[in-house]
Amino acid sequence: MITTTGLTKVYRTHRSRGGEVTALDGVDLHVREGEVYGVIGQSGAGKSSLIRCVNLLERPTSGTVTVDGRDLTALAGRGPRAGRELRQARSRIGMVFQHFNLLSSRTVQDNVELPLEILGKSGKERSRKALELLDLVGLADKAKAYPAQLSGGQKQRVGIARALTGDPKVLLSDEATSALDPETTRSILHLLRDLNRRLGLTVLLITHEMDVVKSICDSAALMENGRIVESGTVTELLATPGSELASALFPVGGEASGDDRTVLDVTFHGDSATQPVISQLSRTYNIDISILGAAIDTVGGLQVGRMRIELPGRYEDNVVPVGFLREQGLQIDVVDREQPALVKEGAK
Amino acid sequence: MTWSEMQPLLEQACTETLIMVGWSTLIAVVGGLPLGILLVLTDRGGLLRNTLVNKVIGQIVNIGRSLPFIILMVALMDFTRWITGTTIGSEAAIVPLAIGGIPFFARLVETAVREVDHGLVEAVQAMGGNTWTIVRKVLVPEALPSLIASTTTTVIALIGYSAMAGTVGGGGLGDLAVRYGYQRFETGLMWITVAILAVAISLIQFAGDYAARALHSRGGRSGPSPRLRFLKAEEPAAADISKVA
Numbered sequence: 001m002i003t004t005t006g007l008t009k010v011y012r013t014h015r016s017r018g019g020e021v022t023a024l025d026g027v028d029l030h031v032r033e034g035e036v037y038g039v040i041g042q043s044g045a046g047k048s049s050l051i052r053c054v055n056l057l058e059r060p061t062s063g064t065v066t067v068d069g070r071d072l073t074a075l076a077g078r079g080p081r082a083g084r085e086l087r088q089a090r091s092r093i094g095m096v097f098q099h100f101n102l103l104s105s106r107t108v109q110d111n112v113e114l115p116l117e118i119l120g121k122s123g124k125e126r127s128r129k130a131l132e133l134l135d136l137v138g139l140a141d142k143a144k145a146y147p148a149q150l151s152g153g154q155k156q157r158v159g160i161a162r163a164l165t166g167d168p169k170v171l172l173s174d175e176a177t178s179a180l181d182p183e184t185t186r187s188i189l190h191l192l193r194d195l196n197r198r199l200g201l202t203v204l205l206i207t208h209e210m211d212v213v214k215s216i217c218d219s220a221a222l223m224e225n226g227r228i229v230e231s232g233t234v235t236e237l238l239a240t241p242g243s244e245l246a247s248a249l250f251p252v253g254g255e256a257s258g259d260d261r262t263v264l265d266v267t268f269h270g271d272s273a274t275q276p277v278i279s280q281l282s283r284t285y286n287i288d289i290s291i292l293g294a295a296i297d298t299v300g301g302l303q304v305g306r307m308r309i310e311l312p313g314r315y316e317d318n319v320v321p322v323g324f325l326r327e328q329g330l331q332i333d334v335v336d337r338e339q340p341a342l343v344k345e346g347a348k
Numbered sequence: 349m350t351w352s353e354m355q356p357l358l359e360q361a362c363t364e365t366l367i368m369v370g371w372s373t374l375i376a377v378v379g380g381l382p383l384g385i386l387l388v389l390t391d392r393g394g395l396l397r398n399t400l401v402n403k404v405i406g407q408i409v410n411i412g413r414s415l416p417f418i419i420l421m422v423a424l425m426d427f428t429r430w431i432t433g434t435t436i437g438s439e440a441a442i443v444p445l446a447i448g449g450i451p452f453f454a455r456l457v458e459t460a461v462r463e464v465d466h467g468l469v470e471a472v473q474a475m476g477g478n479t480w481t482i483v484r485k486v487l488v489p490e491a492l493p494s495l496i497a498s499t500t501t502t503v504i505a506l507i508g509y510s511a512m513a514g515t516v517g518g519g520g521l522g523d524l525a526v527r528y529g530y531q532r533f534e535t536g537l538m539w540i541t542v543a544i545l546a547v548a549i550s551l552i553q554f555a556g557d558y559a560a561r562a563l564h565s566r567g568g569r570s571g572p573s574p575r576l577r578f579l580k581a582e583e584p585a586a587a588d589i590s591k592v593a
Contacts, residue, residue: 101468118476
């Protein structure tokens with residue numbers, strides 16, 4: 001649905017001195033239709049530039065952006081102004097912002113109607129559509145209120161309703177929950193998830209909060225210094241040994257309780273987790289297993305996540321049980337007590 | 349000088365001031381608004397970035413602003429005669445007043461429009477709006493409270509300028525005060541004109557503040573004007589004192 005190839009954005013910080021900042025350094029992004037895709041990274045990693053390049057609010061220095069089969073970079077034309085074709089393409093891409101960006105001089109309903117005003121729709125059609133969308137985001141009773149009278153979460157709901165007025169297939173979310181408290185963040189994420197499922201909306205969101213990715217994203221990418229370091233579906237990331245995103249998404253902790261213990265990190269990527277492997281292991285080899293920590297989610301009916309377990313005896317004594325777990329298709333990493341870092345076993 | 353002698357003089361002077369200030373304000377707003385917006389749009393990082401146009405308009409506005417009004421008035425005499433056919437009277441005074449008012453208002457518009465959150469512009473761009481849409485639906489409506497405050501400031505400045513126009517035959521209250529108060533020692537009449545001007549300016553300021561505040565509290569994003577914020581801040585303090593007592 002959204003594809004970027006070799007996207008590069010260089011800002012010239014000082015014209016005469018020739019200072020340059022590379023915000024995007026050859027970004028290839030592929031967002032499938034109907035998925036929620038999260039791009040996570042610290043401030044300055046280039047997330048904002050990336051999402052602004054997708055609807056060409058920022059013009060990439062080089063590379064292409066294709067949304068719904070249209071090459072937007074080809075529509076861009078020259079000069080700072082957007083041509084008619086690009087503006088039309090933009091009206092089919094919804095965008096929500098961290099600071100909501102609602103017009104304070106307009107009521108909630110008029111704010112939601114604005115994209116339709118731009119498209120030149122009649123008054124009756126506009127208000128019908130606006131009220132329908134306000135109902136969808138749960139703000140039907142606030143149509144006549146002004147943004148200043150709303151809470152942050154309500155403002156973002158208006159922002160989302162406004163982003164949906166053009167019946168977009170794609171929704172871009174620029175840190176939409178970063179200005180909200182945790183409770184409101186959850187409800188806004190829930191709304192985005194719901195819209196994604198009900199309307200088949202493809203959502204590309206950028207965030208610096210791992211929780212956001214964890215709670216709604218089907219796929220994620222990690223950005224550092226203008227590059228995408230890791231990307232893939234949550235399951236794919238889990239299956240990647242040493243994936244930073246996977247360990248951040250499914251953090252497990254826990255120390256070994258004694259010297260002669262073996263600590264294993266077991267990763268479920270969805271195919272095997274329907275079988276109760278841990279209890280099978282316990283029964284088959286007659287060993288006592290303690291669970292030190294676990295982070296497991298059910299995604300699409302399959303369990304994905306990681307679990308840290310402890311087996312009695314040193315690693316040498318546990319070669320057979322570890323072999324059993326690997327046979328079940330699980331990824332096993334042995335945690336070395338001397339070094340807290342994972343010992344990468346050739347599991348894959 | 350009795351009141352019956354003063355009354356027709358005052359009435360005529362008030363009408364003349366009203367005509368001069370009314371028309372020149374109208375022209376200043378109509379001319380200054382697009383210029384001010386253009387100054388923002390053509391500036392670096394603006395939607396219609398154009399350094400040449402920006403520099404030219406900026407220079408014209410600066411020259412217009414830096415000239416003392418009385419000199420501008422004299423300098424524009426030929427132009428005034430070309431437009432109105434005369435250089436004397438209220439109608440003639442409107443020309444330099446309006447020309448002095450345009451750059452004055454344009455700078456105020458520029459400041460007001462610059463304060464509009466760039467995120468709003470970006471949001472409308474993301475919806476597919478063009479520059480004209482952004483001006484009409486974002487910049488002007490969002491800056492409206494500030495624009496009203498700017499208009500108030502312009503009207504008051506033009507009342508001041510109109511008094512100077514009076515000295516070269518423009519008529520109006522300023523002219524009356526100078527001719528009778530200064531040249532004929534009619535101190536009473538002079539004080540009456542001073543009072544009328546003071547009351548008029550207070551009323552205009554009040555009406556302007558009221559309108560700006562009404563628009564603000566509707567939007568409320570940037571809160572009430574600084575003066576009103578000060579008044580509001582006092583209230584809870586007073587309440588605290590009474591609690592202690």
